[in-house]
Amino acid sequence: MADTQREIERKYVTDRGPLPDLTGVAGVAAVRDEGVEHLDATYYDTADQRLAAARLTLRRRTGGRDAGWHLKLPVAPGVREEIHAPLSDEPPPALTALVRSRARELPLAPVVRLRTERDLRHLVDAEGALLAEASVDTVHAERLTGDGGTARWTEIEVELAPGGDPAFLDTVEERLREAGVRPADSPSKLARALADTGAEVPRAPAAGPPGTAGDHVLAYVREQVDALVDLDPGVRRDAEDAVHRMRVATRRLRSVFRSYGKVLDRRATEPLRAELKWLAGELGVDRDREVLTERLTGAFDGLPARLRTGPVRGRLHAWSDARHAGARERLLDALDSDRYLALLASLDALAADPPLRPAAARKPEKVLAKAVRKDTRKVADRVGHALGLSPGPELDVALHEARKKAKRARYAAEAAVPALGERAARVAGNTKRLTKLLGEHQDAVMAREALLDIADAAQAAGESSFTWGLLYGREERGASAVEAQLPRRWAKIGPGTAL
CATH class of the missing domain: 2.40.320.10 (Hypothetical Protein Pfu-838710-001)
Structure with a gap:
């Protein structure tokens, strides 16, 4: 121990x-x-x-x-x-x-x-x-x-x-x-x-100031690869926020590989994107449970005592603990796997000998700005499409897809900030706020699914499902409130807001 x-x-x-x-x-x-x-x-x-x-x-x-x-x-x-x-x-x-x-x-x-x-x-x-x-x-x-x-x-x-x-x-x-x-x-x-005693300890070479588009993209890639390795011990120890931060690093890498395909050859990065998606999925099993548990616990604690019918707190804890135990074991197995070590080795190899395309040697202002504009347009199109849908499962899926595109645009803009300055920072800020709003909507969707599962288990055990139904209704209203805010937030990244 x-x-x-x-x-x-x-x-x-x-x-x-x-x-x-x-x-x-x-x-x-x-x-x-x-x-x-x-x-x-x-x-x-x-x-x-x-x-x-x-x-x-x-x-x-x-x-x-x-x-x-x-x-x-x-x-x-x-x-x-x-x-x-x-x-x-x-x-x-x-x-x-x-x-x-x-x-x-x-x-x-x-x-x-x-x-x-x-x-x-x-x-x-x-x-x-x-x-x-x-x-x-x-x-x-x-x-x-x-x-x-x-x-x-x-x-x-x-x-x-x-x-x-x-x-x-x-x-x-x-x-x-x-x-x-x-x-x-x-x-x-x-x-x-x-x-x-004269030992030679390897040191990372000092990086000079970024000059080309490739320099900027690789600096961002290396920062995220370092984050993956640095966060590994914390994830294994279940340290606070370590799983979330490591998952974000995988997303940033996947996003920058996709967004900057004119800089890094996708024939080399696509296999890495697939493996990073696998790792993010393993990290996400426990992280999603953690987020849902915090959300449902907060909602439960906010209810008046007279609206908490049955052993609801115990039921929630049992649901969370069961998911946590299995998720932790699965995550640790993933981190101990040869597949994970092979991914780290492949990322190191790419950072050391990057598969650069001709655009990598060009000035960053045009190359990076073009990539960010392209991603931002995709976000605007996705949100615009979603705004034309009626509330329901189709809208939920459309907003989730828009959220994924918004994350990619945000990370592409983050990588471009050292080269583009305030222009890229503004895009990163707008897409971050949009992502947060869409994340609140997706959390409400996931919470409703969890509440249905918990209510079914409660009914099967002969317990009242009143409280779970009440919380379900609140989550529905919360999602509707997010949907009402989208037109204003969409205007921040819609047509006319190009980088």
């Missing part, structure tokens, strides 16, 4: 021996000597150090107060999610799964051993509550790959107590700087060990 905590820390270079006196730091009532710990950590990575390149660390550590396996995932500078698992001989599957989008098919093996003598202090407030841990770490590093190599250094590490205010670290840093201590250049002990 793995557990997670947020790690907020700062590292400093020192050659001055003991920890500077921190008793004068605002809020610190005492500095408690916690003794010396002897830590022995072995870091694991692929042969080409893919984890280190992404600033991920996976280690097996003994000694100290938290012996075991630790996986650290970057969140922001100086902030990482630290996931712990019990001590074992081999990397635990619960942690290796979280780096699979990075390691792919390569095995994880020991790359560096760090032995640290830690002189630990606790900074506490007037009530004895822990504010931060400060330590002087004397580190001996040994590289376990290639020609080997060793290094030694001393550093100061200050880690904020769980739930603490990060601003406290600023106060501590002021005192350390006054004592002649400077921030470390390396973000982690592993990064310094690799650098000081």
Whole structure:
């Protein structure tokens, strides 16, 4: 079983021996000597150090107060999610799964051993509550790959107590700087060990400013591919909003491949679009349940108590839990599949060696603007067609199709913003607002279908279906209200609004 905590820390270079006196730091009532710990950590990575390149660390550590396996995932500078698992001989599957989008098919093996003598202090407030841990770490590093190599250094590490205010670290840093201590250049002990022992960690080449249409499109593609890989651990851990954000990245890639077929050869991108659609579908099973549950729960909670007949809350929870369990298992199976890894590898290959067409070498202003105009016209046509239909299933389908076209136009415009500026931003904003409105309509359609399913189950169990019917009627009225707003919103992207 793995557990997670947020790690907020700062590292400093020192050659001055003991920890500077921190008793004068605002809020610190005492500095408690916690003794010396002897830590022995072995870091694991692929042969080409893919984890280190992404600033991920996976280690097996003994000694100290938290012996075991630790996986650290970057969140922001100086902030990482630290996931712990019990001590074992081999990397635990619960942690290796979280780096699979990075390691792919390569095995994880020991790359560096760090032995640290830690002189630990606790900074506490007037009530004895822990504010931060400060330590002087004397580190001996040994590289376990290639020609080997060793290094030694001393550093100061200050880690904020769980739930603490990060601003406290600023106060501590002021005192350390006054004592002649400077921030470390390396973000982690592993990064310094690799650098000081001569290891070559792969780095992404620095991208120059986009110039051609192809440069702009590829910059957007690479951003979304990075998002897929970065979000993978969060999706596996069921982190808040991770599934939704990963699904959006798949949509953006599919949209940009379709919208910019004059830039990237569709013979190469269409197979990727099909695989991205598959992945989006796997992500969508759980995401759709989540959205529906939130919507129905909110609607239920908004009803007066006298209108809630029967065990409606329990019925809703049972419906949601049953769908969630199956969806999570299916999604994790997809992320563990060879098909998913093959998709990531294909996306990497396309980004590294893109199938460019002649228009890719042209100036972006005309090429990108033409693609955005084409997509926007399609949206206007779809909405215009839907406005001529009567309420009912045919209209529901037409508006859903218009929504998909609006999303594509939005993402095409987003990709064009760096080149076209405010003109593309305006289109992106208008199509985003239209998408949101059409999304509300589609949510109402899906909610009505769910309510019918729940009502059928309630009736079969001998329960009243009154509340479910009431909520169904409200969803019908909500959809009608959206339909009434469409003509005004359509005018924002209809004829006469070309880019």
